[in-house]
Amino acid sequence: MNFSNYTKEFRYNLKLAYPVILGMVGHTMVGLIDDIMVGKIGTTELAAVSLGNSFLFIAMSLGIGFSTAITPLVAEADGEGNKDRVKAAFKHGxxxxxxxxxxLFTSVLIAKPLMYHMKQPDAVVELAMPYLNIVAASLIPLIIFQAFKQFSDGLSQTKYAMWATLIANGINVLLNYLLIYGKLGFPKLGITGAAIGTLVSRIIMVLFIWWLLRSKEKFRMYVTNLNMLSIQKSVIKKIVNLGFPSSMQMLFEVAIFTAAIWLSGVLGQNAQAANQIALKLSSLTFMVGMGLSVAAMIRVGNQKGMKNFVELRRIAFSVFALTLFIEIIFAGIFIAGYKVFPDLFVNYNNEADLLNTYDVVKTAGVLILIAAFFQISDGVQVVVLGALRGLQDVMMPMLFTFIAYWVVGFPISYYLGLHTEYKSAGIWLGLLAGLTVSAILLFLRFNYLTKKLIAQKESN
Incomplete structure (x- = not known):
């Protein structure tokens, strides 16, 4: 095997992926800054944001997962040179x-009283309620934004969503500073201020990307004159058939991390705060895998449209190799910094909360060490999943992710976390097991499908 056949694709893979990575890292960084700002208020407030966001993450995963159906359809139509199909995929999406x-917004509001029945600390629930009321509304502009993003990604134009995200994130950070702490005459709203910042920034994000795409001649024909009264059932059915399993795939993964938040809450607010620190850091590096996943989806979708399956397989493996290399670096960074990173999220000057602070830092350090080991599994599984979406293969991956996270991962998290001395570490060992099984099953699926497609074409 000549490894240069794969490494020569690294540059173009990164060209496609880096705008997505920057946009997602920027978005995650805002969440990270949110947590750092909130964590300076106290560990209870940090745990409340974690609990409130856990409800949001489930709904968000369904919306974002569903929207990914747009990208392979647009990429395939673009590979065929069919502009009408490109516009139809976007409009219906x-x-x-x-x-x-x-x-989803309505569902979150209906589900939020469940917080009172989840054995979470009372003080955490009382703070999380008003936060969730506001931040849930941000689901609407976020998921609409995803439709625009996935469309432009499908045309290999990943930079527009990046600019929209980065600008909105800058506004979010500014509003958080003003509203969490009450600066420059603004009211001091604590975590409610963080929710308002999130809502406003996401509204700006969707308005900006619509304006940006509309102002570009290449995109104007696709994003204007959209007759929403003329809906074709066949296109709706195709998007739903791709989008529903994709949303389930993302739900299964996000839900197990959400379950980790809830299980940590059963252990106490310190465990929940520590879980939030490790989760935010892991989410930051995961965005790199997500960006490369989009690159895999676009490139595989294009090659599928051209029916060039040998090239499709080579290109996909080049993205896998690049991902593996990057994730090994991330694992090393986590191992090197596991004692330092938690200090960013806590306030050692709050003497009344000092014992809790030391407990949170110690627990978070252990979780970050475990997270170092699942960097590779997490990165590989999401990129292979992107390649499978590019092939429009979604049903078997949906089954595989369910098995990995809920037949393997969650039982391990539950048992080790609540019934052994491992506690928080046990919860994250379950996450590691689930991600590893997912990566193996999805890779085997992609390897099987591409070999089958190549053999079928050669036999014709």
């Missing part, structure tokens, strides 16, 4: 994402 966003 935007319609479905808008309907889904409204439904």
């Amino acid at each position: 935007l319609f479905l994402c808008t309907v889904l966003a409204l439904g």
Whole structure:
């Protein structure tokens, strides 16, 4: 095997992926800064944000996962040179994402009283309630934004969503500073201020990307004159058939991390705060894998449209190799910094909360060490999943992710976390097991499918 056949694709893979990575890292950094700002208030407030976001993450995963159906359809139509199919995929995807966003927002509001029955600390629940009321509304602009993002990604134009995200994130950080701490005459709203910042920035994000795409001649024909009264059932069915399993795939993964938040809450607010620190750091590096996953989805979708399956397999493996290399570096960074990173999230000057602070830092350090080991599994599984979406293969990956996270991962997290001395570390060992099984099963699936497609073409 000549490794240069894969490494020569690294530059173009990164060219496609880096705008997505920067946009997602920027978005995650805002969440990270949110947590750092909130953590300076106290560990209870940090745990409340964690609990409130856990409800949001589930709804968000369904919306974002569903929207990914737009990218392979657009990429395939673009590979065929069929502009009408490109516009149809975007219009119907935007319609479905808008309907889904409204439904998910309503569902979060209906589900939020469940907090009172989840054995979470009372003080944490009382703070999380008003936070969730506001931040849930941000689901609507976020999922509508995803329709625009996935469309432009499908045309290999990943930079526009990046600019929209980075600008919105800058506004979010500014609003957080003003509203969390009450600076420059603004009211001091604590974590409610963080929720308002999130909502406003996401509204700006969707308005900006719409304006940006509309102002570009290449995109204007696709994003204007959208007759939403003329909806074709066949296109809706195709998007739903791809989008529903994709949303389930993302739900299964996000839900196990959400379950980790809830299990940590059963252990206490310190365990929950420590879990939030490790989760935020892991989410930051995961965005790199997500960006490379989009690159894999686009490139595989293009090659599928051209029916060049040998090239499709080579290109996909080049993205896998690049991901593996990057994730090994991240693992090393986590191992080197596991004692230092938690200090960013806590306030050692709050003497009344000092014992809790030391407990949070110690626990978070252990979780970061475990997270170092699942960097590789997490990165590989999400990139292979992106390649499978590019092939429009979604049903078997949905089954594999369910098995990995809920047949293997969650039982381990539950048992080790609540019934052994491992506690928080046990919860994260379950996450590691689930991610590893997912990576193995998805890779085997991609390897099987691409060999089958190549053999079928050669036999014809």
